[in-house]
Amino acid sequence: MNIHEYQAKELLQKFGVATPAGKAARTPEEAEQAARELGTTDLVVKAQVHAGGRGKGTFANGFKGGVHLCKSPEEAREIASKMLGQTLVTHQTGAAGRVVNAVLVARSVEIEREIYFAILLDRATGAPMLVASTEGGVEIEAVAEKSPEKILREPVDRLAGIQPYQTRKLARQLGFESAQIKAAAQLFDGLYRTFLALDCSMVEVNPLVVTSPGGTPAVASEASGTGQRPSLHGEVLA
Structure with missing residues (x-):
């Protein structure tokens, strides 16, 4: 099921995901x-x-x-x-x-930089996997081919779920500092809760923008997803 950007914004806001x-x-x-x-x-x-x-x-x-x-x-x-x-x-x-x-x-927001963030089901384990990169705004397949070392992966335990130390770790790896780390971790957690609540097999945000001044991450561009039930699907935040 496809939904429009404004509908996706409403859904994401329910899970505490920052959007303009x-x-x-x-x-x-x-x-x-x-x-x-x-x-x-x-x-x-x-x-x-x-x-x-x-x-x-x-x-x-x-x-x-x-x-x-x-x-x-x-x-x-x-x-x-x-x-x-x-x-x-x-x-x-x-x-x-x-x-x-x-x-x-x-x-409209002033963009300082763009990153890539996704949550998907790992085919090998059947558990969620966080995937991120500092190379946002481009096809992730192109990044994987040219600069695979720039793709970060963080597996999530199916029973324990996502842990605060994992979102903080990922935020630091993506170049966030100080107060930015907390804001980024909260956003990642909100996207994960969206992933679970809507029974998605994937939620992808590309790019996830870091606004300036202040360097606060927000979903102000493209997000997509697929799931068992109607959920985020298609280009909904671009």
């Missing part, structure tokens, strides 16, 4: 109101379709890009008016594209 504030809108007027409610001039409007490559996509009406930064509610409304009801074509949609019925209006 945002709201779905289905009309230009709703987009403007959502931007006003956020109370910031750092805004982003994102087309909600089940496909990757939205930022580099093109709409049938000629409008370029399914992800746009803006500075005011009025600008958010204008951008939404060019997306809603229009067909967005990306490298994943094929020539037919997909119709945009909703946009996400969210607080």
Whole structure:
């Protein structure tokens, strides 16, 4: 089952996973109101379709890009008016594209760096495995081929579950320091609880962004997952 980015944000927030504030809108007027409610001039409007490559996509009406930064509610409304009801074509949609019925209006974040994080079932043991890398924002298969030493793996005991020392260890290995370690560990724990509660076989966040100033990790981009029950699946936070 595929779910949109705004739906995934709501799910993740229930498990304490940090995500930038945002709201779905289905009309230009709703987009403007959502931007006003956020109370910031750092805004982003994102087309909600089940496909990757939205930022580099093109709409049938000629409008370029399914992800746009803006500075005011009025600008958010204008951008939404060019997306809603229009067909967005990306490298994943094929020539037919997909119709945009909703946009996400969210607080934009300043990105310091990007990392990769996933929880999956280890085929050999049947137990969860944490997989992470400092090389976020690129295909993990490419990292595995070119720089396998940059991929970190942390097995999780099926009965004991994830332990605090494991999330702290992983945070340090990913370059977090001081207060960042606690924030990163809490985020990893929240993603693990999401993995369990939704009966997933995989939850992947790529990239997991580290915002600046402050260096706080947050899910502000792509997350996906597969599971036995309807869960995170497809590009839901990009």
